[in-house]
Amino acid sequence: MRVLKQSESALPERAPGVHEYRAALFSVFLHTSVRGELSELLTPDKQPLPLPSALALIDELPPEHYEPARDVAGCKLAFAVLIEHKQEFEPYLAEFLGISAQELTERLRRTLPQQPSDRPLSFSYDQLRQVFYGGEAPEIRAAFRTRPSSPAPAPTTQAPPPESSKPGPGPGKEALKGLKKITQKLITRDEPVSLGTCFDEEALQQLPPSPQSTLNLSSLVTTVDIPSKSYCSFDFLARALDPRSWSRSPFWPASYQVERSKDGLSFSEATGTTSQRGESWKGYLFEHVEFNWNLANIAAFKNYLDIRYEVDPEKQQLRLDFALYSCEGSQFSALQYPKRGIEVDCGFQCVAPLPASAGQEDAPFRIRTVKNIRYADFLDRSTPDQGPVGAGQALRYVAPAVVGLWMNELIRRLYCLPAAPP
Secondary structure (H helix, E strand, O other): OOOOOHHHOOOOOOOOOHHHHHHHHHHHHHHHOOOOOOOOOOOHHHOOOOHHHHHHHHOOOOHHHHHHHHHHHHHHHHHHHHHOOOHHHHHHHHHHHOOOHHHHHHHHHHHOOOOOOOOOOOOOHHHHHHHHHHOOOHHHHOOOOOOOOOOOOOOOOOOOOOOOOOOOOOOOHHHHHHHHHHHHHHHHOOOOOOHHHOOOHHHHOOOOOOOOEEEOOOOOOEEEEEEEEEOOOHHHHHHHHOHHHHHHOOOOOEEEEEEEOOOOOOEEEOOOOOOOOOOOEEEEEEEEEEEEOOOOOEEEEEEEEEEEEEEEOOOOEEEEEEEEEEEEEEEEOOEEEEOOOEEEEEEEEEEEEOOOOOOOOOOOEEEEEEEEEEEOOOOOOOOOOOOOOOHHHHHHHHHHHHHHHHHHHHHHHHOOOOOOOO
16 A cells, blocks of 8 residues: 555645654554554554554655654664564664664663673663763764665555454543642642652662553553653753743644633633743643644644743752643544543653762753643544444554653753763
8 A cells, every 4th residue: 555645635734744754753653562453443544654664754754854753763663672672673673773783782782881791781761862862872873874865665564463452441530530630739739849759769760661651541541751861951941841842843733822711711822921931930821732643644632731830940940730721622534523632631840950970060950751641532423434342542542652752752852962071
């Protein structure tokens, strides 16, 4: 089956390469993550891109999208092979990066600190992200292949077989109520919460690393928890992590501060009284977020979020708390769903300096990003051609891959190069 390009579909108009960028990365995250049975829940035209097609498509992206896609996809393949020990992805990793998993392992062993020579590698997801996103090991990145000058056509092999055909259980309503109450309390509080509640010192040292994205089979809430380290300046981090900056990602067509009307029934874009990006603020945010299943189908969501963004330049600390206020509507493939689509969307993000190392003038920052999300079941008895039981919960099954992709793509820009030693 020939892969459709943006111009051949009815997708919303976006900058060149955006739909291809999103579809390729979604395929990489979906196929390397635990996922539900999709082959029986989706018609063939709605299946995500096969993994080989997605990797080949990355080589065809415009220059502004090629390097980010290469870094995010390469890092996710390395996660799968080196940390999660999914050997079936070794051929994809070798072809995409131009070096074998064994060679990459040996280079990491020589580069990463305190690696045993006679035992398997022992490192975290964040250390691998530093290699791919931050350039901590330029000699490793230099060994990766460059973009082919004449990319070969994407192959049409099928995706790896899915793991389970059983639909998940119904949502746990009590668990959802508890989660919503906790996040709403954080946002409406008057006093700041200690950043000590963000960081678990023991968890940061935990090996082997725990999964970054998990699905609760009782509540069907997906939780993404990503600890990371950044060498960027605090001013840069404060601006980049301001939720009004999410729209710099190709997955967010819009994100801006809004004001609620006096009757509470509508919102309008805030003007005149807003703070600068990177400064503290509290209020509401409109977000429009999208991802592509493939090059002909899209999922999109428009939400209003409660936001509390606290920035302390003196202590060089910040904390973001967010929670869903309401869902304005969503799109799944060609169908529109007013006032529904996301049922849970809440979490927090924290930044604080790491203790300065001996002789190091500017210590790096530690960051923790946590997001909880649950999609609505789009289908009901009145939906024409809704497919077999469980088809409407497809988004819930793939949420760990989707949200893991969103978060990795957003935090990639936080991995600045370390300052050169004096």
